[in-house]
């Protein structure tokens with residue numbers, strides 16, 4: 001039995017008539033940039049995320065970049081973030097001329113450890129970028145308290161956590177800015193790149209509208225040095241067509257996780273922990289296993305694909321060597337990179353496939 005990590009083709013087949021209708025409408029209108037689809041998607045996603053406003057941009061990476069720009073982050077500023085994330089989170093800080101400062105993670109949740117954040121704060125610290133990794137939210141209350149006490153801004157990277165909830169509310173309800181990604185393999189993906197910024201602050205909203213459009217309100221007059229970063233109508237129409245399915249897809253991910261949790265109990269692996277304060281949307285179902293590489297190889301012989309997110313901590317990457325980190329600086333992050341293994345969890349898996357993955361892991365441990 002083959003079990004892939006994702007099957008975008010199968011997802012497309014299941015909803016092809018919705019997508020075809022959405023595409024046909026855009027092509028007949030021939031309005032490709034900032035039309036009705038983007039506007040409607042912005043309000044729909046903002047609503048489901050508990051935020052006042054949404055701003056569609058070209059990618060989840062740009063969503064982070066423009067969010068930090070809107071907060072005025074630039075040269076001389078330090079921004080605390082995690083080295084256990086997709087590189088985009090770090091990259092945008094460096095691209096703005098600011099300094100990424102890495103705090104360590106909580107090994108149980110893989111998200112930023114509030115105590116480690118606190119130890120990294122200096123007079124230059126301006127903001128924190130926590131990541132809701134794998135679909136589980138960071139500890140928004142503890143991190144929010146730290147930010148408040150030290151007068152710091154927060155951009156919540158929710159690229160992997162659309163539809164997640166924390167302390168009873170959707171993720172966009174917390175703080176000034178959160179970001180989302182519509183990369184094709186995310187829980188709600190387009191047919192290309194796309195992203196969105198969620199905000200509850202009207203001033204930030206206005207600035208983001210300028211920033212994504214070359215710093216202009218559209219009149220050939222330029223208030224800021226801006227970007228060319230719009231979500232296009234074709235992507236927005238496709239994502240809008242998929243949106244009605246998101247709740248069921250999230251439920252399917254969560255029930256796949258429940259099957260794994262019950263079948264894998266008692267093995268010498270660490271199962272993911274869903275903190276009671278949040279609703280995990282399982283962008284990834286990630287176990288820890290000291291024999292990770294051997295397990296991965298074994299599963300491949302049984303047709304089971306797995307992923308390693310992320311194999312190397314960002315603070316030790318060549319691109320960030322100038323920041324001066326060395327092995328041992330972030331012990332939990334480094335240990336985690338050597339132990340994590342993500343199992344297939346996407347909504348299109350059959351029960352038989354999920355059981356086959358779990359049985360194969362049991363077989364590995366004999």
Ligand SMILES: *Cc1c(COP(=O)(O)O)cnc(C)c1O
Pocket residue numbers: 059060061062085086088089131157159160181182183193194195
């Ligand atoms: C995917 C991802 C991004 C970047 O999103 P893109 O749409 O690929 O640019 C940023 N942060 C995290 C945590 C991600 O998983």
